Structures are given as structure tokens and as C-alpha cells.
Amino acid sequence: MLEKIDRALGGREPDGDGLASSGVIADVAGIANRRSPWEAVQLARNIQRPHSQELIGLVFDRFQELHGDRGFGDDPAVIAGLADLGGRSVVVVAQQKGSSTEENIARSFGMPHPEGYRKAIRLFRLAEKFGLPVITFIDTPGAHPGPEAEERGQAEAIARSIQVMGELEAPVVAVVIGEGGSGGALALGVGDVVLMMQNAVYSVISPEGCAAILWRSASEAERAAKALRGAGPDLLELGVIDGLVPEPEGGAHTDRQAVAAGLRRALVAQLDRLASVPLSDLLAARYDRYREIGSFADPSAAAAEKAKPWWRRALGKAGL
Amino acid sequence: MLEKIDRALGGREPDGDGLASSGVIADVAGIANRRSPWEAVQLARNIQRPHSQELIGLVFDRFQELHGDRGFGDDPAVIAGLADLGGRSVVVVAQQKGSSTEENIARSFGMPHPEGYRKAIRLFRLAEKFGLPVITFIDTPGAHPGPEAEERGQAEAIARSIQVMGELEAPVVAVVIGEGGSGGALALGVGDVVLMMQNAVYSVISPEGCAAILWRSASEAERAAKALRGAGPDLLELGVIDGLVPEPEGGAHTDRQAVAAGLRRALVAQLDRLASVPLSDLLAARYDRYREIGSFADPSAAAAEKAKPWWRRALGKAGL
Amino acid sequence: MRLRVPFVKRSESAQHLWTQCPHCGEMLFNKQLARNLNVCTKCEHHFRVGARERIEQLADRASFAEIDPTLVSMDPLGFVDQKPYPARIAESQAKTAERDAVVCGDATIGGHPVTLAAMEFSFMGGSMGTVVGEKLARAAEHARDGRRGLVIVSASGGARMQEGTIALMQLVKTVAAVTRHGKAGLPFVSVLTDPTTGGVLASYASLGDVILAEPGALIGFSGARVTSSTIGAELPEGFQRAEFLLRHGFVDQVVPRAQLRDRIAFFLGAFSRPAREMRWGV
Amino acid sequence: MRLRVPFVKRSESAQHLWTQCPHCGEMLFNKQLARNLNVCTKCEHHFRVGARERIEQLADRASFAEIDPTLVSMDPLGFVDQKPYPARIAESQAKTAERDAVVCGDATIGGHPVTLAAMEFSFMGGSMGTVVGEKLARAAEHARDGRRGLVIVSASGGARMQEGTIALMQLVKTVAAVTRHGKAGLPFVSVLTDPTTGGVLASYASLGDVILAEPGALIGFSGARVTSSTIGAELPEGFQRAEFLLRHGFVDQVVPRAQLRDRIAFFLGAFSRPAREMRWGV
């Protein structure tokens, strides 16, 4: 999926997308022992897993947090600010789960309210103004489902964030570092490059929610997890993401330093690459990246195509 | 102050600004009996005075209200929507006082909350997107001073509205139709042309507030009103506004139809005029319009200018 | 590619001559109900209407020309719950006579050229998978190419679970497409009908230049059950209804069905009469 | 025009060797207090500091070159309350040794070139009339012309009543000027100090790319007395203080004075290291 960008850079060299050379898994064949989706869900949710705040400290050279959405509040479930990464200034926006029960309560278990997404949008615009790349870390069970979040427009905030990321005139790299729960995750997940940590998950609905609806029993969550194919390797195969940042055998929490170093390496490589892409190409490639995800068939179009006289077919679709 | 725009249109013809020919008072000499500032304050606050909703009905051909700020709520103190005016689509944003005690309570006495200004901003951007002119009606004692308004960023909302109006890529005509109270009024008051109804007032602080601070007695309000020079004719003399829409002898409420007809005529004339100004000229003139309001002296600059050798003076300020 | 396809009228089954209004209990004669745009003649409860009926209500007579009618879903995940996904699709196709949950086409509304899309809630809950995402994106792109307004009438439970994360990505696709359309200075009127929830509300449907809703429509991000269990308490009366969203600033107008066509036409008209000299004056 | 003007140090009057902290009651030796940037050594209460002292605290040593030092107010309204406006100006000039309520100039902060403005609250409550409006607008325009960052340290009761509606118009002037500066891709750091209220907060001061506030600073639109009488009740603890604004999303950081210079330098640095190839790649 990164080919478009590399083509914009003047032809695709071997590893032009900078993934493999920066240690990122770009092909599922490279995964030694592939976890089951349910194992991945457990690892992704492990409270000991390094969360955004810790990773920000380990990955970036300096970080200053910026607070507030300039309209209602400051959401502790979203950490946003400016940082250095190898001599480059970047805007960082991340969902923060707690690493303890107390922190989880303070951070709404990483479930942002609308003001969290609006803070993110503010920071995205700041990045655009100053030509800084954006890096997001995704780690949320989903957007907060409470009535106050509904009152303040949770859906509008998510839609707007998706919109702003999609049209943002700055390079964007998104990384699912743990749990990528539905629209609440996607709201920080639109980018030129989308990576996942090896054991992260990213799904349209939680396995429990899916099981409750389709099997009418939350205890079928493991089956649902398998059916949803939301583990990193699945999504790499499906073309939804671009690569996986490796984790040690036991999961990210067993060697935090190594994981952070790998993440840093991957981010630096992608920023290096994206920095030289002209903005117009970048935006076109970002549009196409999402435009092309999905699978459908159009039997009548194929039939219609065949039924056309040869000269029309030669002229191509544009001629119709 | 409208000369810049007319110059952009290729030289200023007699009445190039379209004021006098559309019945607007552009020169205080044209006012038969000038009201005292305190009388104007009373007339401007008269509950029988036609308020925005009524004027919108009388001035425009059709009107459809749009609701909400897309972030928190819908402020009944601000009416905003789309209307027709002589075959032209316009965006209308207006503060609405009540014409009864019940309505006043429902409308917060015309004192907007931050979401009112944010609704206005949303409509301004809509106007910009579709190239529609903006017309605002100002009628407020001021922005709501309650603690919830503070919590939701009253100051930020006003500042942002001033910013958006100032840079808006669409023609803007603002009319103070009644009470123009401080920053809460100004937030809808940045335009290419700013008019007032003849008996409207527009001031940095209410006479009562000013008296309480400077005379330490609210009963000195009449003196404060005089000192503040916030009546229409004063502000026309001071160069803050561009013209006055005439009112009948007894005030706007004594002949609502005539007042509305006069207002409509003035608006149509100004929109006709502004429609042909290239946007870049319009924005430059709008900037200069406010840039030039004020009076100060710079003795040393004058002295420094004189002390320069002749060739430096000839090169002008830019050379320094 | 445009195919002019005749409306497929859903058969009014003989055994249902009467419908009981779920709101006021009134027994309504089906023909009368249909003549009243499927709005209860007693209490004005707005019944759900299907995509084709909606288009008939909104488009100028005989103006609708469907585009992309034949797109059908694949099964990218090989998804099986109690039934395989392809079986569910086949069922919905049989039930609705639609190939997926949205119908798109060109039309005029009050004389204004638009691309009009209406969702079919009876098709897997109007859920948005690849086909819905693709058809809406094409509709927006097509409207942009033809400098037409865009009107989308949503009725959806959200993203289609059976397409997993791929369904989630349709949020981005549709948002990006309506955004490009908007950047060309063209209007997008988003109409929210009962129900518009989840990923559809959290994407293009919340991004209309004007957002209209039908009276009483359920509109929200999280399911009310989820929300209710989160706070462990009853939700306020009218929670996530159209009028609630109006009060909270997310809907421009709640428009009774009988006025919807004229209202959309008004806004399309307002947005297409710019001060032209301004636009080219820069 | 730039004039290099020596700092006018406010005389530390002999009779005040000690100052009592209004917050914790501690008696503080003035010299020690000054050395501690006028922050209480016991409770960290931030005393107000004047414009010149502020500039000394923030600008790199000897880097400050004042601009527009000589602008003075006229009296456009002929305003007389208990005293004529010109007499009030003269009093404030004598008291502060400033010509009006803001000092502007070029400087570097941590090596980053900026135009720096600091308000003098002792001059008529830091109120913004024509001179403040003009000087801030010139500062922003000058920064734009020289492609410098803009740092404004506010301390103001709001618009200057004695200039009536003309003072109100300074809100537009300053907003428009910082907006133009911003549109050139240049950073504006707004620093809110005790107190920043009324028309100053409702204009440029709320529009920083980054908004920093000093601990405990009073920051609000309406006077607390007005607000309190509106609700007829006591206001919550901490209402309109810097920390309150941080909680409600209007301030990026509350920064202790000792860290302010470095923090500003960090942000100026962050905003001036764009991915350059990107910016010229379009």
C-alpha cells in the first residue's frame, strides 16, 4: 500500500517503503510463532503492557504536553503534545490507558470523550500550520459510551477527526500500540502509514460486543475474536495496515526498552521517507490508501465492459 | 472608511459607497434632531423595539434557521440561518433579545453563551465555503457573564469569532440594530461595512458598568453614557461605523415596516457594491478598516523623521 | 456507468391491510399510511421507509437514474457466526430485492441536480460494509465530477461486523470522499432517519453542510444499552432522539417528512447561488 | 524604527525592605524575592511583575531592542470622569515611567528570534486603548515582516473605558494582526499572567498557538463580581484561575515562572523546525 508514495518518490527501490530495513514486519511469513487472535487480545489488554505515556518517554527525545480542546475541557484519556524525534519536531497524539486501577479511573480506561478528539484535532491543525509530521498512538477499548459523551457529540468528534486526518497537509504515521477499538481508535488512525505492534489488535467491535450480538452470548468472545480477524498479522494480510513492529516472545511488557527502540526505529524510517514526498502526492496517496480497502464485485460492470465494442474498451472507463 | 473598497472598484464616484443613495445617513449633519446618548440608550433597550427575529422576517424574502454549534448546544440568544435578499442567498447571524419577559428568559436576554458564538462561526465558514455574503444583526447587553459561560470559554469564543470574521473570504455587513454591548457585540461586528440603526448604541461597557467603576455609583449612568459616546452619531463622527439607518421620530418601534424597509434598502445597496470587489481587495480593506481606528501620537517618530538627511526621507519609511 | 432501473416496489402483503402505530396505538389503513408518506395520521409518528420509497419521496418525478446498482459484497474475512456472511447477504437480498444496503443515483430535487443516496435499513440493519462504502464514495466522487449537490439519507446500525476492520475503514473512505466533494464548493445535505447510529453517524453522516433529521429518529454513537449499563442508570427521556441532538447542537433542523423535499431543495438552492463575481474575483 | 533604550529599573523604595506574601503571610526580603523572580520562596505565590522586569526574565541577556517606545495616547472622546483622561495617563506615566501599558521589542529567547511584548499592569490596569492596540499590531506586523516568532505576555483588566468604542475596536486590530502573522506560518506564544481579563482575553491573548499561564493567575472574561451577582451565589474555589482554565481546556500549560523562558524557547524551537522538504514540496 506504500507503493504509491514510493512511486511518487521516483520509482520503487527494493524496500523503498523503509519497513524491512527498519525492522518492521512487512510480510506475515516473517512471523515465527503467530499468536491466536484471542491471545493477541489478552496481550493487547495486559495492564502491564507499556502504554502511550511510557512509550512517549522512551521513544522521543523531549516531550511537552499541550492541554485542552479550547472549547470544553482537557481529556486525560488523550495525551497530545510536541516532541523531538531524531532532530525533527513532531506532533504526538495518543490514547492513554491506565497502568493501575487509579490511573485507569482518572483516564477513563483510555476511552476518550469528545473533547479528547477535539484536542487531537487542534493538535493536528497545529502540525499542519508548522509543517510538522504527526504521530499517533492508538490504545483504547473505544470511545467513551457514556451519556455525556453522547450529549457533547461523540460521533461528530470522531467523524471530524477522521476528516481532518484525511485531509491534513502534513505526514501522518499512526501506530496501534495495544487495543484499537472501533471508531474511537480510528479517529486517531488515519494516516499515510499505519503500523501495529505485533500483538496489538484493531477491530470494528470488541470480541465481547460482537459475541453478544451475533452469538447472543459474551462467552463466545474467543470465537468472535477469531472471526473478526483483528490481530496484527490478519490485518497485514488483509491490507488494512502496512507493517508490524516486533514484540519479544512474551509480549511488549517483557522488554519495554527493546519494544520502544523498535518503534522509534520504525517511526524515524517512515518520517525520513515521508518528508520528501510532495504534499499533493502525499494527500492523493492517502486518499487512495483508504479508497482501495475493501472487496466487492461488480458483475454487471464486467459484463457491460465485455459487451462494449473493442474501441470503447480500448478507450477505457474514462470514456464512458 | 469605505473609500478603500470603492477605490478597489476603480475610483470613487460621487456616493460610490452607496450609502446616501440607499437612504443611509453617512454624515451627522444630516440628522435633524440628535438624541442625547442617554435617550439613545433608552430607545435601544426599549422592549417594544423590533428585534432580530422580527426584522429578519421583514427584511428577507425567505429564512431558514440552522441550529447548533456542532460541539455543545444550540444557543437561543443567537439566531442563524440562510435567507434570500433580492434574489441573493445570504447567511444571517443575529442576536435575539426577547420581546416579552418569557422570551427574554428563554433567550438569556440576548446574552449569548460560547456555543452561540461557535454557532455563528460555523455559519460564517458555511458562507465562505459557498461564497455567500454574511449579514449580522447585533443586539445584546453583552456576552453572558455566568460561570458556565466562563467554563466553556466565553473569551475564546469571542476572540475566535472576531478572528474568523476578520479573515472571512466573503463580504460581511454588520448592523447594530439595538444594544451593542462590548465584546459580546463585537464578536458579530467585524465587517466590511458596519452600520447602526439611528438610535442604536455600541459601547465598550454599559453606562451602568462604567459609572459603577469610574464614578463608583451606577446612578451616574447618564453621565457615563455621555462620556462613552456610544450613540450612533458619535460613532459615525469617530469613524467607528460607516452609516446610520434612519428611524422614525419616535424610534424604530413606532414604524417597524418603514424601519425594516430602510434596512433592507441599505443592505441590498451594500451587497450590490461588495459583490464586485475582488476578495483580496476586500480582505485588505477590511484589515485596514480596523487597523486605522484609533488616535495616537508618536512625537519621536516625527522628530526622527525630521532629523533624517533629505535622501533618507525621500526613500521613505520602508528604507529604515 | 448509469443504468436506468425501474423502481422495485415492495409488495404490500395482503395479510397486512392495517398497521398499528407503535407510538399512539392507532390502527392505520396501509394505503392511507403510504399516502401520508408512512407518517401516522394521528400522532405523526414517522415509520421507517425503505431506500426506494425514500427516493420516490425526495426526487423530482422520474428524475432518478440509478448508478452502480450491481455492486455486491465479497466475504473478505470468511466470516461465520451462526450463519456464514454470504448466507446473510443472500437472505437480505431476497428480503429487500436490493443487492446491498444503499441505493444511489442522480436525480433532481426541486430542480437542483444532485446525487442522491438512500440507505435500506432492512438490509442487514443498513450496516456499512465495503459495498456501502464504495457506493457512497463513488456517489460523492460522481457528484464532484458533475458538480452536483450530494444528498445522503442515512438509516443504519453502523459498520458491518461481518467485514471486521475492513468495514471500519469504510468510515475513512466515505469521509474522505464527501470531504473532497465539499472542497469543490459543492453542498452536502445529510439526512438522518430512524435509526442512524454507530460508525455511520461517526463518519460522513455527521459532516453535512446542513444536517436534517426526521422527528423522533434514533441518532447516536453508542447503543443506548451500552450507555445505560455504563452509567448504571436510566437514560433521560428522549435520549439520542432527533430532538435531543437538535438541542445539543448537532442537527440543524428536525423536519417532518412532508416538508423534507422542499427543505432540501431550499438549502441546495441557497448554496448554489453564490455572489458569483466574488468567487472568480480572487 | 528601532531605538535601543536602557531598562528603566523601578526603584526599590527604601522603606520597603520586606514584602509580606499575600498568600502564605511569609515576610520576604525584597532582594531575595527579586532574585527568585518575584515568586514567594515559601509558597510559590507569583507576585505580579512589570513589563521591563518580565522582559529581563524572558529575553536572552542584552538581546532586547525596543520598538515603538514613544507612542502616546490621544483623547479621542474628550473623556472626563472624576479626572480627565489625559490626567490619568500622565499619572500612570509618572508612576511607571512607561508611556503606555505595553512594551514591545525584538529579542531572542533561547536563541530564537522573536518580537516580544509585555504588558504593564500598573499602567491604568494594563488596559488596552489605541496605543496598546497599535503597538501590539505593529509588533505582530513587524514579526511577520522579519519572520520572527511572537511572544506576548498579557496582564490586563481589559479594554480602556476612557477610549470607549475605539478601545473596543482594538480587539479587532490585534486579532487581525496576530492572525496575519500566524498565516505566514509563524508561531505565537501567548502568556497569560495575573490578571488577564475582559477584552484582552477575548482577543489576541486567546489565540496563541500555545497558551501558557502563570500559576494562580486570574484569567477570565467577566469580572468575578459580575459573574457572582449573575448567579447570586458563591463561585467555585479556583474559579477563573490559571488551573481552572487548564482543566477546562483553554490553557496548554500552567508554567512556574522559573521555567517560563525555557518552555517558551522549547515551543519556538519546535515550531521552527518543520520538515522543510514538505513545506516547499507543494
Ligand SMILES: [Zn+2]
Ligand atoms: Zn400514531
Ligand SMILES: [Zn+2]
Ligand atoms: Zn507565600
